[in-house]
Amino acid sequence: MEKNRIYEDLSLILRRTSRVFSVVILLLLLLIFIYWKVQILDHKKYWNLAEANRTRESVIIAPRGLIMDRNGIILADNSASFKASIIRENCPDIDHSLDEVGRLLEISPEELKSRIAKYESLPLFWPIVVKDNLELKDVSRIESRRLEFPELIVEVDPRRKYPFSSLAAHVIGYMQELTEEELKSQAFAGRTLGELVGRTGIERQYESLLVGTDGQRIEVVDSQGRRRGEVSRLEPRPGHNLKLTLDFDLQRKATELLEGREGAIIVLDALAGEVLALASFPTYDPNKFITRFSPQEWMDLINRADHPLENRAIRGLYAPGSLFKLAMAVGALNCGVITEQTSFFCAGQVNFYGRPFNCWQRGGHGTLSLADAIRYSCNVYFYNVGRRMGIDRIAEHAKLLGLGEKTGVDIPGEKEGLIPTPEWSRRVRQMDWYPGETISVSIGQGPVVVTPLQVAVYTAVIASRGRRLVPRLFKSSDSPRAQPPAMAVNNPADKIRPDLFEKVVQGMWKSVNEEGTGRGAKVSDFNVCGKTGSTQLVSREAAEKLGKKIKTHSWFTGFAPRDNPRVVVTVLVEYGGMGGATAAPLAKELFSLYKEKNDRSAAH
Amino acid sequence: MIDRRLIKNIDWYLISLLVLNSLIGVIMIYSASHYMPGSYHWRQLVFIGLGLLALFALLLVDYKVLMAFSFYFYGAVVFVLMMMLIFGQFTSKGSWIRLRYFGVQPSELAKVVLILVLARFFSEYKRNQATPSAVITSSALVGLPFVLVALQPDLGTAVSFLPLLLGSLILAGLKKKAVIAIVILGVLAGLAGWSFFLKDYQKQRLSTVVFPGRDPKGAGYHILQSKIAIGSGGLLGKGFARGSQSQLRFLPARHTDFVFSVIGEEFGFIGIFGMLLLYYLFLRRLFRSAPKSRDRAGVYIISMVSLMISFQLVINVAMVIGIFPIVGIPLPLLSYGGSSLLANFLAVGLVLNVTMRRFANI
Numbered sequence: 001m002e003k004n005r006i007y008e009d010l011s012l013i014l015r016r017t018s019r020v021f022s023v024v025i026l027l028l029l030l031l032i033f034i035y036w037k038v039q040i041l042d043h044k045k046y047w048n049l050a051e052a053n054r055t056r057e058s059v060i061i062a063p064r065g066l067i068m069d070r071n072g073i074i075l076a077d078n079s080a081s082f083k084a085s086i087i088r089e090n091c092p093d094i095d096h097s098l099d100e101v102g103r104l105l106e107i108s109p110e111e112l113k114s115r116i117a118k119y120e121s122l123p124l125f126w127p128i129v130v131k132d133n134l135e136l137k138d139v140s141r142i143e144s145r146r147l148e149f150p151e152l153i154v155e156v157d158p159r160r161k162y163p164f165s166s167l168a169a170h171v172i173g174y175m176q177e178l179t180e181e182e183l184k185s186q187a188f189a190g191r192t193l194g195e196l197v198g199r200t201g202i203e204r205q206y207e208s209l210l211v212g213t214d215g216q217r218i219e220v221v222d223s224q225g226r227r228r229g230e231v232s233r234l235e236p237r238p239g240h241n242l243k244l245t246l247d248f249d250l251q252r253k254a255t256e257l258l259e260g261r262e263g264a265i266i267v268l269d270a271l272a273g274e275v276l277a278l279a280s281f282p283t284y285d286p287n288k289f290i291t292r293f294s295p296q297e298w299m300d301l302i303n304r305a306d307h308p309l310e311n312r313a314i315r316g317l318y319a320p321g322s323l324f325k326l327a328m329a330v331g332a333l334n335c336g337v338i339t340e341q342t343s344f345f346c347a348g349q350v351n352f353y354g355r356p357f358n359c360w361q362r363g364g365h366g367t368l369s370l371a372d373a374i375r376y377s378c379n380v381y382f383y384n385v386g387r388r389m390g391i392d393r394i395a396e397h398a399k400l401l402g403l404g405e406k407t408g409v410d411i412p413g414e415k416e417g418l419i420p421t422p423e424w425s426r427r428v429r430q431m432d433w434y435p436g437e438t439i440s441v442s443i444g445q446g447p448v449v450v451t452p453l454q455v456a457v458y459t460a461v462i463a464s465r466g467r468r469l470v471p472r473l474f475k476s477s478d479s480p481r482a483q484p485p486a487m488a489v490n491n492p493a494d495k496i497r498p499d500l501f502e503k504v505v506q507g508m509w510k511s512v513n514e515e516g517t518g519r520g521a522k523v524s525d526f527n528v529c530g531k532t533g534s535t536q537l538v539s540r541e542a543a544e545k546l547g548k549k550i551k552t553h554s555w556f557t558g559f560a561p562r563d564n565p566r567v568v569v570t571v572l573v574e575y576g577g578m579g580g581a582t583a584a585p586l587a588k589e590l591f592s593l594y595k596e597k598n599d600r601s602a603a604h
Numbered sequence: 605m606i607d608r609r610l611i612k613n614i615d616w617y618l619i620s621l622l623v624l625n626s627l628i629g630v631i632m633i634y635s636a637s638h639y640m641p642g643s644y645h646w647r648q649l650v651f652i653g654l655g656l657l658a659l660f661a662l663l664l665v666d667y668k669v670l671m672a673f674s675f676y677f678y679g680a681v682v683f684v685l686m687m688m689l690i691f692g693q694f695t696s697k698g699s700w701i702r703l704r705y706f707g708v709q710p711s712e713l714a715k716v717v718l719i720l721v722l723a724r725f726f727s728e729y730k731r732n733q734a735t736p737s738a739v740i741t742s743s744a745l746v747g748l749p750f751v752l753v754a755l756q757p758d759l760g761t762a763v764s765f766l767p768l769l770l771g772s773l774i775l776a777g778l779k780k781k782a783v784i785a786i787v788i789l790g791v792l793a794g795l796a797g798w799s800f801f802l803k804d805y806q807k808q809r810l811s812t813v814v815f816p817g818r819d820p821k822g823a824g825y826h827i828l829q830s831k832i833a834i835g836s837g838g839l840l841g842k843g844f845a846r847g848s849q850s851q852l853r854f855l856p857a858r859h860t861d862f863v864f865s866v867i868g869e870e871f872g873f874i875g876i877f878g879m880l881l882l883y884y885l886f887l888r889r890l891f892r893s894a895p896k897s898r899d900r901a902g903v904y905i906i907s908m909v910s911l912m913i914s915f916q917l918v919i920n921v922a923m924v925i926g927i928f929p930i931v932g933i934p935l936p937l938l939s940y941g942g943s944s945l946l947a948n949f950l951a952v953g954l955v956l957n958v959t960m961r962r963f964a965n966i
Contacts, residue, residue, distance in 0.1 A: 021891040046835025222852040
């Protein structure tokens with residue numbers, strides 16, 4: 001180095017150079033320290049982040065169990081479709097991304113935004129379903145532009161499909177998407193957004209049976225969300241299939257008969273309590289819940305005056321009218337206040353407690369025995385019976401026979417109805433019971449209300465001469481553990497002698513077969529026994545005063561054949577007029593179809 | 605014109621470190637991009653070969669001659685940069701001029717020219733302290749290409765001009781007051797640049813250095829993914845070409861600006877430490893070359909080259925771990941890119957040029 005000096009003295013700038021180098025060394029040491037911290041101290045944290053980056057969990061939705069009629073006709077099926085979801089986490093710019101996705105999927109940006117806003121509080125990595133029921137051609141269009149849309153995923157999505165649309169809609173029920181709250185709740189742990197859940201009917205009742213267990217797939221994905229391989233896969237377990245007691249032909253017939261009316265029809269197996277048909281009208285298409293309503297369609301549906309979503313068979317409350325006379329008859333015989341020979345004179349009107357009570361037959365029926373009183377549905381006869389029994393014993397027997405109590409049918413939402421008592425009057429109405437009300441209740445008017453299904457069960461009790469059964473829609477399932485909920489009911493046979501029913505049945509047989517009020521339901525060689533009812537909505541006097549034509553709810557309930565009964569049919573038509581005129585002929589159609597089917601299967 | 609004695613004085617140790625580092629770069633580029641079309645590792649290998657040719661060609665000409673012509677070079681570079689700005693939309697994209705087979709970034713080569721110009725300017729400067737006029741002149745010399753490149757916009761390359769100015773001024777001797785003044789001016793210029801000149805994406809990049817987690821898919825995304833890559837590497841790394849962050853493309857600009865993250869992920873802290881050790885040896889050799897210069901200009905050249913490469917190294921290594929804004933400065937020698945590699949080879953060539961001619965009158 002001595003040699004250098006002879007040229008120039010560079011020591012100052014050389015010193016400065018080495019000072020700069022010292023600073024560089026210091027900076028490098030600092031950087032090493034920082035790398036040490038990130039790589040050694042925080043290694044675990046970044047390792048987990050890298051793993052989370054690398055893998056994506058996705059749900060493989062299990063197909064829902066099928067719902068079939070008793071003969072295996074599929075009433076609720078699954079169709080393969082696809083759904084597109086947005087993962088907000090992968091959106092570089094959510095607004096821009098929504099615009100683009102909206103254009104791709106042909107959804108208006110407002111609709112898309114409101115949908116995203118609906119699930120705002122859910123974690124960012126949860127896919128939000130923005131469009132479902134996509135067809136294969138839509139899917140290929142989306143897949144071809146995969147790279148432009150890292151936030152969009154398309155998955156197979158087995159969707160509920162009801163091949164007969166509105167048929168048995170009220171039994172099967174409908175499904176709706178899980179709400180944000182439900183998704184966060186324990187009850188729906190493991191369910192994913194966009195999944196549907198049964199809201200009514202069988203779909204709700206047997207949700208846990210039908211739902212199946214979703215599978216899971218863990219995939220390796222790259223930064224564009226493209227699949228690079230699969231780490232693990234848990235196959236989905238499909239839901240259990242369910243066979244209902246419904247008979248497709250009877251159900252279809254019942255639905256056809258109600259077409260254009262408002263009302264309900266129930267066909268029960270008289271011995272097993274199996275529901276062969278349960279129709280309510282007006283009805284709706286449960287497929288619409290799957291494909292989503294437009295807001296307008298939804299508002300129209302729920303605001304309709306005739307409430308198509310209501311299952312009238314289990315939720316409609318109606319006065320039983322003359323149908324109640326059967327309970328009166330059984331009760332009175334059981335209490336011993338009358339015998340089958342007891343006769344009363346009907347002059348078309350009778351006075352009790354200082355006011356007149358009318359018979360529907362203005363001229364009166366003359367002197368009637370019990371069987372004929374049922375046959376002609378004489379009001380005056382049962383006014384007298386009611387007065388002898390008193391309200392407490394009436395209520396006791398009505399309940400014993402299944403009225404004013406839940407039947408325990410295995411679909412949710414059933415209503416209880418009401419059999420009034422003085423105790424109820426004091427508790428609920430906060431007024432005393434008027435003896436005159438007992439007279440009204442005797443013919444199924446006044447505060448007494450029941451559901452059509454209760455009437456069907458009540459008819460079955462009479463048909464079986466005292467055996468109360470719980471109506472069932474569940475027939476069988478491929479799951480061994482599945483059972484319909486058990487419900488204990490009082491068996492009237494313990495308290496009422498079977499032969500007492502026989503006397504009432506005789507009146508019902510006469511009503512249909514000997515030119516009684518139920519003659520419209522007569523089916524040759526089938527020995528239909530039945531009873532009509534026409535429920536007054538306003539009293540006849542009031543209607544006459546107002547000059548209005550009275551329209552009554554039209555009832556018919558009956559069973560067949562008379563001995564060894566097999567089938568119960570109950571028909572209610574709202575504002576249908578006289579029970580004999582409207583409801584009985586509808587019941588006849590069902591009795592004859594049942595007989596025809598049974599004869600056919602017996603012939604085989 | 606080249607003497608056998610000169611060849612004897614070539615610093616082969618420095619060349620070996622230069623080539624070794626560059627070849628490690630090729631390996632990492634392979635790991636980061638072998639699954640993509642483009643054969644970047646082969647191309648980089650070609651660049652290294654071309655770089656070595658250019659380096660040896662540079663050795664043929666005495667740096668004094670180069671310095672003598674430096675103002676012509678300077679004029680030419682400034683002219684090209686201006687033309688690029690004016691006709692940029694027709695012939696080039698940003699800082700690139702597209703040639704038949706690959707693009708060239710004149711801004712990278714401008715560094716080498718600036719080194720020569722500054723060395724020439726300060727070679728006759730023998731005071732112990734820099735005068736204001738010297739500061740102003742040298743600042744203007746660097747400032748002109750700086751502005752032209754920053755407007756391209758290529759902030760990263762423009763910023764890497766600054767250590768050349770800083771280095772030469774430090775050697776020339778700055779008072780403490782002057783250093784403070786420069787820092788204050790720098791901050792003011794930074795603020796002014798922030799509000800008037802920076803593009804939005806650059807602002808975002810700067811702001812997310814502080815909060816990378818706030819916006820995982822936005823500008824902070826790249827920093828976060830790079831940190832995840834490095835942190836998940838741990839002590840020993842995930843193995844060559846087995847890093848999920850780079851292989852699954854979570855890591856941005858894997859074969860260019862973020863190649864150091866790939867080392868961190870696949871070779872762990874050991875790899876990082878080893879790589880920085882190699883850089884340290886390389887830089888030490890560069891800095892320690894300064895006393896071998898026979899004159900003032902040579903010391904300036906060596907100091908500026910050393911500081912330039914150190915600066916790029918420190919900024920890039922700090923950038924990929926998220927403590928410095930992502931300004932687009934490549935890792936010297938390792939990052940893929942012909943122009944940057946060539947500029948660094950030429951710069952090292954200048955150092956070799958100085959040290960091999962340490963004995964006067966040869």
